Amino acid sequence: xxxxxxxxxxxMKFITIDKNNWTKGIDKSRETYxxxxxxxxxxxxLIKKLDSDVQPDMGYYESVMSAxxxxxxxxxxxxxxxxxxxxxxxxxxxxxxxxxSPRAVLGIRPYDAKAIALVxxxxxxxxFQDPYWCDAYDVTVFVGLGITRPGPFDFSTSVxxxxxxxxDLDILLADLDDHYLAKILTPKGDAxxxxxxxxxxxxxxxxxxxxDILRKEAEKNITSRVEINKLKDKTILDLHExxxxxxxxxxxxxxxxxxxxxxTCWCFDIQxxxxxKQAFRFRxxxxxxxxxxxxxxxxxxxxxxxxxxxxxxxxxxxxxFLDKYDQGIMCVGCGRCVKSCPVNIDIREVCNMMNxxxxxx
Amino acid sequence: xxxxxxxxxxxxxxxxFSWISSAEATKFVDVVKEISDKVKGLGLNKKFxxxxx
Amino acid sequence: MNTCIKKIRELSADLxxxxxxxxxxxxxxxxxxxxxxxxxxxxxxxxxxxxxxxTCGLNLANYVSKxxxxxxxxxxxxxxxxxxxxxxxxxxxxxxxYIIGVPCxxxxxxxxxAALFEDEILEFSEDNDTLTVSSLLKTQTLKKQDYLKGNxxxxxxxxxxxxxxxxxxxxxxxxxDNLFPDxxxxxxxxxxxxxxxxxxLTKNCIRCYACRNACPLCYCPTCFVDESDPQWVGKxxxxxxxxxxxxxxxxxxxxxxxxxxxxxEACPMGINVRDFTxxxxxxxxxxxxxxxxxxxxxxxxxxxxxxxxxxDFIK
Numbered sequence: 001x002x003x004x005x006x007x008x009x010x011x012m013k014f015i016t017i018d019k020n021n022w023t024k025g026i027d028k029s030r031e032t033y034x035x036x037x038x039x040x041x042x043x044x045x046l047i048k049k050l051d052s053d054v055q056p057d058m059g060y061y062e063s064v065m066s067a068x069x070x071x072x073x074x075x076x077x078x079x080x081x082x083x084x085x086x087x088x089x090x091x092x093x094x095x096x097x098x099x100x101s102p103r104a105v106l107g108i109r110p111y112d113a114k115a116i117a118l119v120x121x122x123x124x125x126x127x128f129q130d131p132y133w134c135d136a137y138d139v140t141v142f143v144g145l146g147i148t149r150p151g152p153f154d155f156s157t158s159v160x161x162x163x164x165x166x167x168d169l170d171i172l173l174a175d176l177d178d179h180y181l182a183k184i185l186t187p188k189g190d191a192x193x194x195x196x197x198x199x200x201x202x203x204x205x206x207x208x209x210x211x212d213i214l215r216k217e218a219e220k221n222i223t224s225r226v227e228i229n230k231l232k233d234k235t236i237l238d239l240h241e242x243x244x245x246x247x248x249x250x251x252x253x254x255x256x257x258x259x260x261x262x263x264t265c266w267c268f269d270i271q272x273x274x275x276x277k278q279a280f281r282f283r284x285x286x287x288x289x290x291x292x293x294x295x296x297x298x299x300x301x302x303x304x305x306x307x308x309x310x311x312x313x314x315x316x317x318x319x320x321f322l323d324k325y326d327q328g329i330m331c332v333g334c335g336r337c338v339k340s341c342p343v344n345i346d347i348r349e350v351c352n353m354m355n356x357x358x359x360x361x
Numbered sequence: 362x363x364x365x366x367x368x369x370x371x372x373x374x375x376x377x378f379s380w381i382s383s384a385e386a387t388k389f390v391d392v393v394k395e396i397s398d399k400v401k402g403l404g405l406n407k408k409f410x411x412x413x414x
Numbered sequence: 415m416n417t418c419i420k421k422i423r424e425l426s427a428d429l430x431x432x433x434x435x436x437x438x439x440x441x442x443x444x445x446x447x448x449x450x451x452x453x454x455x456x457x458x459x460x461x462x463x464x465x466x467x468x469t470c471g472l473n474l475a476n477y478v479s480k481x482x483x484x485x486x487x488x489x490x491x492x493x494x495x496x497x498x499x500x501x502x503x504x505x506x507x508x509x510x511x512y513i514i515g516v517p518c519x520x521x522x523x524x525x526x527x528a529a530l531f532e533d534e535i536l537e538f539s540e541d542n543d544t545l546t547v548s549s550l551l552k553t554q555t556l557k558k559q560d561y562l563k564g565n566x567x568x569x570x571x572x573x574x575x576x577x578x579x580x581x582x583x584x585x586x587x588x589x590x591d592n593l594f595p596d597x598x599x600x601x602x603x604x605x606x607x608x609x610x611x612x613x614x615l616t617k618n619c620i621r622c623y624a625c626r627n628a629c630p631l632c633y634c635p636t637c638f639v640d641e642s643d644p645q646w647v648g649k650x651x652x653x654x655x656x657x658x659x660x661x662x663x664x665x666x667x668x669x670x671x672x673x674x675x676x677x678x679e680a681c682p683m684g685i686n687v688r689d690f691t692x693x694x695x696x697x698x699x700x701x702x703x704x705x706x707x708x709x710x711x712x713x714x715x716x717x718x719x720x721x722x723x724x725x726d727f728i729k
Contacts, residue, residue, distance in 0.1 A: 043684035075650035151534040251452040255624035257682045342680035344449040368693045370609025
């Protein structure tokens with residue numbers, strides 16, 4: 001396991017949470033934290049901000065959308081200005097007032113937190129920090145729920161994460177029927193547990209053994225795998241010119257589903273809107289599947305064809321990212337894109353194809 | 362189009378179609394008067410209006 | 415179903431071997447249960463990749479584009495009507511396309527089947543009207559008729575209307591007293607309830623545009639939502655912008671939509687986008703006696719003028 005910065009220097013501990021006390025504790029935390037979590041509706045399950053009377057659905061199988069929107073909403077107002085010329089600061093864009101009071105995301109899949117760590121590599125670098133994302137990150141507690149029944153699309157173990165992966169989580173819960181066993185991984189997680197009033201200590205050794213058993217059992221149930229071991233040694237040009245892209249892209253309809261359901265896709269677009277005496281700047285999720293993504297003001301489009309766009313998505317996730325950051329591929333194996341793609345383009349197949357590709361001379 | 366808007370819950374009287382020649386000034390006035398009376402009667406429209414707050 | 419697959423493969427192999435077509439567009443087996451993927455077969459030895467079953471809910475007319483060579487395409491009744499619409503709208507020429515028609519017994523509603531299971535579906539198989547679906551926790555046998563997609567349920571054009579060859583015998587068309595009970599139901603609501611219905615319908619829309627991109631009618635080089643000069647509609651998650659997109663896209667399909675249901679099939683958020691287009695289908699049928707894609711010669715109602723066209727909306 002790789003310790004994230006926030007996990008370093010903290011001695012983790014275990015507590016048990018009786019399920020009878022769960023709701024009471026969670027409700028108590030609402031005084032301090034804005035809560036997010038899985039909510040089921042007729043269209044499946046989504047990670048949403050929880051209204052004060054809504055409890056997180058901890059028994060869900062898989063949410064259609066990931067937890068990335070908690071830090072990176074699909075539409076976020078980032079700047080605003082007044083257009084009233086009688087004011088001194090008219091037309092000057094200022095940071096929009098957003099609520100950065102503490103947040104907690106409950107019951108997310110451990111790989112969704114790992115995905116946040118990968119997204120962080122882009123939004124929080126030495127040179128540049130995205131203020132909106134970083135401010136939200138700093139106030140957010142990630143409470144993961146270990147996956148005991150991995151679904152058929154889950155290939156997390158072959159991409160360096162897994163059903164009980166602790167990377168970038170603050171608390172990892174294990175569901176043990178009448179209670180949760182919680183591994184507190186950071187001071188942030190500790191503070192959240194204290195706010196909830198969850199303080200029944202559990203034996204460290206026994207608990208760790210239990211976690212290891214659960215993890216191994218869950219990992220055993222993951223049957224879906226991809227091979228990524230050779231991707232690093234391939235040259236970009238060989239993969240770029242590989243012969244399979246045309247066939248692969250044929251069925252693609254260039255919708256944005258795969259990128260929007262992906263927990264690691266971070267691209268956005270900036271839009272300005274004005275109404276009466278006010279102007280706003282928004283950022284919206286963008287998708288490399290859309291021709292607009294790269295279209296220049298001149299009308300020229302360097303990725304003007306469908307096959308170029310499909311190739312870009314997989315090359316970015318499985319090759320460029322790997323080469324640039326040396327942190328594995330930009331995929332946590334959640335399988336959401338596999339399940340949601342309207343035409344069944346399967347990243348597992350693409351990944352294996354790229355991994356196995358040998359240039360023909 | 363009027364039908365689909367109505368189907369989505371936009372009041373029928375907010376959408377008007379009329380054929381008025383440039384020579385029919387009085388018809389134009391009558392139609393505009395009728396439209397504005399009807400729309401005033403319906404009150405403020407809240408559908409298909411963006412809320413920035 | 416199996417005999418039809420065999421026939422599709424034989425016909426395709428024959429066409430490719432004789433060089434009559436450049437490629438055959440059909441469906442291939444998916445990598446997950448209840449999924450198929452559009453595929454273009456160019457070599458005779460690949461024809462065994464072609465399949466056809468009750469999960470082929472996308473519309474292959476969407477994959478037929480102007481090109482130099484002749485292509486063959488496997489069509490259900492609705493796909494076929496979209497090919498006719500393409501020809502009427504000058505998107506392709508009749509002689510550019512070889513149609514392998516498949517009389518269709520309906521496609522299944524995948525989200526409705528998935529909703530029966532607490533966990534993920536691992537296997538799906540069908541034998542005429544019987545579906546067998548299993549997850550880790552249970553196996554269920556279902557009657558296909560009870561799990562048809564919404565559009566298939568109301569379908570009165572299962573058989574292709576224009577084809578060069580059929581891959582199976584024609585099936586009996588169903589006779590319905592009312593083609594649009596779902597539209598009628600929304601029409602009984604008051605204005606605010608209608609508005610709430612549509613706001614609620616699209617509340618989870620992520621604007622991935624899968625509905626638009628899966629639709630064979632949406633072939634505009636630049637869609638109005640992608641236009642930036644001028645920009646017609648906001649690009650964010652504002653519900654007014656979201657519903658403006660859905661409303662206008664639906665209206666652009668007026669008199670052209672065959673109710674193939676590809677939009678709903680493609681939607682990752684389970685939105686029944688057809689609630690918009692169905693109203694227009696009902697109107698064009700009642701006002702102009704028109705159903706899209708049945709006739710290569712007649713001009714569509716929004717494309718032409720007849721003195722007897724209803725005009726009581728003009729004051």
